Amino acid sequence: MNEHPLIARRSLATELTERLRDMIVEGTLAAGSKISEPDLCETFGVSRTPLREALKVLAAEGLVQLTPNRGATVARIEPGAIEELFPIMGMLEALAGELACARLTDRDLRKLEAMHGRMVTHWKAGEWVPYSRLNREIHEQIFVLAGNQTLAGLYQSLMVKIHAVRFVARKSPERWAEAIDDHERMMVALRARDGAGLSSLMREHLRHKADVVHEALRQLDR
Structure with missing residues (x-):
């Protein structure tokens, strides 16, 4: 077949x-x-x-x-580019999270909750492709909710450089669980409209993602 x-x-x-x-x-x-x-x-x-x-x-x-x-x-990305680009992405996502919390409506929160719930369902089922797609959509939605077109434009211009690995790099079961835990804590901060807390979590999440990408590149080289 x-x-x-x-x-x-x-x-x-x-x-x-x-x-x-x-x-x-x-x-x-x-x-x-x-x-x-x-x-x-x-x-x-x-x-x-x-x-x-x-x-x-x-x-x-x-x-x-x-x-x-x-x-x-x-496409693939080199280790030096990860060290250069991911900290910048972390700062952009941190700012987007802080701005989104200040503007978040109950309707916005319900939409994010639904997306997060579907993503967790795919994680439990081991369904990498739909999980990855929803993961990307959640991050993009936070930038939409931030309501800053200049910030969103900077984000998209950098995403072109790292998109090839950010959501494609396969995670070990431990790293995948870590990513889910990051998103669970991000949802807690969103529910509380805790902009400072979400900002810190977004930077931490990008550091974890950079580690995953480094691991994926080492596996490719082997």
Whole structure:
């Protein structure tokens, strides 16, 4: 049975983007590996045109690197970039958390609670891809609630650089439980509208994430 069934002719580029993104998150397409366009065209039963459109979208997200005359590879990040970028991300997320707490409505909180609950359900089921997607959406929602477009723009510009590993780096069971604990404590701070507390937790969460990414890179090198 084909693990990746053929895609219907509607919205080919969009569906291909989603399929390829999941393959990268799942590790089917490993960080640093070359992407074979002929193989993927055969797998999904499509031409190169929609596939290349999908690869351009993933390149804009930072998940894929496109090199002239060499094609596409799954992006990876170097240890030096982690040390440089993650502390900045931590400060941005800390500020976003503080601002979000000051503006948070009961309706906003209910939405975050629902997202968090679904994410925990996926964690308990060991479902990495939907867990990773909700994790990303929760962090992005906090920036939306912060209500600062300049801050959100800085965040998105840096996310392009680290998106390839931040939500893709596989966690050990212990690290995954640690991430869930971080999010549980973040929800406690949000419920209390504790901006200072959430700010501190967000910086700690990014330090934990940097450790996970370092571990993932060491595994790739081995």
